[in-house]
Amino acid sequence: MSELVKIVDSLENKISKLLHKLELLQQTNIKLENELIATRNNKDSSQQLVSEWEEKYNSLKLANSMLGSNTNKTEAKLKINTLIRELDHCITQLAE
DSSP, X not given: OHHHHHHHHHHHHHHHHHHHHXXXXXXXXXXXXXXXXXXXXXXXXXXXXXXXXXXXXXXXXXHHHHTTXXXXXXXXXXXXXXXXXXXXXXXXXXXX
């Protein structure tokens, strides 16, 4: 009978240790999930910032080429032609 008590005590001890490990792992999991969310938010804001800077760069590049810079002149001409086509399209729609 004493051996049965030892086995039960041993099992209780092991179960207690497993429950403690489970609790620690759950806390670690929650911490990692929060870290993942923060990292994703940081990544999204960084991507948005990069997009804004790319737009500013392209606008500056276009303005620079319109001011007479030799670089990107063809790009500026294509942009102007596209804008003219869009205006023509709008005018024809208003005329109808």
